[in-house]
Amino acid sequence: MSARILDGNALSADVRARLAEQVSQIKLRGITPCLAVILVGDNPASAVYVRNKVAGCEKAGMRSLRFDYPADVAPQVVLDKIAELNADDSVHGILVQLPLPPQFDEKAVLEAISVDKDVDGFHAENVGRLSQGQRAFFPCTPHGVMKLLEAGHVDVSGADAVVIGRSNIVGKPMAMLLTQAGATVTVCHSRTRDLASHTRRADILVVAIGRPMFVTGDMIKPGAAVIDVGMNRIPAGMPNEGKLCGDVDFASAKDVAGAITPVPGGVGPMTITMLLSNTLESAERQAERQEGRA
Numbered sequence: 704m705s706a707r708i709l710d711g712n713a714l715s716a717d718v719r720a721r722l723a724e725q726v727s728q729i730k731l732r733g734i735t736p737c738l739a740v741i742l743v744g745d746n747p748a749s750a751v752y753v754r755n756k757v758a759g760c761e762k763a764g765m766r767s768l769r770f771d772y773p774a775d776v777a778p779q780v781v782l783d784k785i786a787e788l789n790a791d792d793s794v795h796g797i798l799v800q801l802p803l804p805p806q807f808d809e810k811a812v813l814e815a816i817s818v819d820k821d822v823d824g825f826h827a828e829n830v831g832r833l834s835q836g837q838r839a840f841f842p843c844t845p846h847g848v849m850k851l852l853e854a855g856h857v858d859v860s861g862a863d864a865v866v867i868g869r870s871n872i873v874g875k876p877m878a879m880l881l882t883q884a885g886a887t888v889t890v891c892h893s894r895t896r897d898l899a900s901h902t903r904r905a906d907i908l909v910v911a912i913g914r915p916m917f918v919t920g921d922m923i924k925p926g927a928a929v930i931d932v933g934m935n936r937i938p939a940g941m942p943n944e945g946k947l948c949g950d951v952d953f954a955s956a957k958d959v960a961g962a963i964t965p966v967p968g969g970v971g972p973m974t975i976t977m978l979l980s981n982t983l984e985s986a987e988r989q990a991e992r993q994e995g996r997a
């Protein structure tokens with residue numbers, strides 16, 4: 704048996720069509736949702752992602768602003784730009800592409816973004832709000848994973864979910880969203896003993912460790928939903944060198960899993976889709992505030 708494919712490109716197209724409809728509605732109220740993207744340095748992968756984010760905005764009818772800085776820029780220059788964008792009512796979302804060069808204090812940069820414009824959901828206050836079940840911007844990658852599970856009719860409530868990876872941008876918020884949706888969640892990481900004993904019990908397995916093809920079919924419970932957040936280049940000297948691959952060995956996993964996301968075409972496109980969705984939501988909240996004042 705081969706697993707059902709949880710198709711992130713198809714779901715993205717669906718969701719983005721609906722977003723474009725909502726964007727044209729809010730434009731009638733005189734507001735054009737606008738995302739500002741800040742990119743520091745010349746990491747080629749970051750440049751591709753930023754280009755995709757900007758293109759996604761335009762296609763959905765949103766406005767985007769892009770600010771590029773050289774790798775050796777003084778952090779204060781970026782902080783000043785963030786302050787300017789925070790104060791600009793025509794900007795609804797601000798994203799600083801990570802990772803930042805070493806002279807930056809990443810946390811200080813993320814905290815400088817207004818909570819109301821933090822469409823990445825990385826600000827400590829948004830993280831706190833999410834953990835308390837309050838209205839918040841959810842981080843885009845885990846939010847996109849929840850949408851993929853929902854569209855794929857994967858039952859989350861009561862499921863045993865295992866998340867591999869404990870990063871602030873994926874693993875931790877993923878665990879929170881799954882917990883809120885009623886799963887029993889285990890978070891595994893580099894110090895976990897006997898990883899496979901955990902993964903083999905998972906009805907839902909989310910893998911976000913950044914190690915190419917690390918999870919193999921023998922680590923997966925038959926019928927499980929396997930979500931691959933990995934985004935790696937196949938190392939030199941291996942077949943398909945230079946191509947994208949996930950943290951899951953798709954070839955062996957697909958024969959065991961009940962449902963699985965491919966790389967590319969799984970979680971990645973949904974990350975950008977949820978970024979657009981958060982930007983629209985930010986614009987809608989601003990419209991509510993304005994109309995509340997009027």
Ligand SMILES: Nc1nc(=O)c2c([nH]1)NC[C@@H]1CN(c3ccc(C(=O)N[C@@H](CCC(=O)O)C(=O)O)cc3)C=[N+]21
Binds near residue numbers: 755798802970
């Ligand atoms: N502040 C910030 N927010 C982010 O959301 C953020 C970030 N920094 N830094 C880097 C990571 C990575 N990320 C991806 C988004 C889309 C794809 C994506 O669309 N991937 C395509 C393939 C793209 C390709 O061909 O390279 C796919 O999986 O099908 C991948 C990765 C967002 N990130």
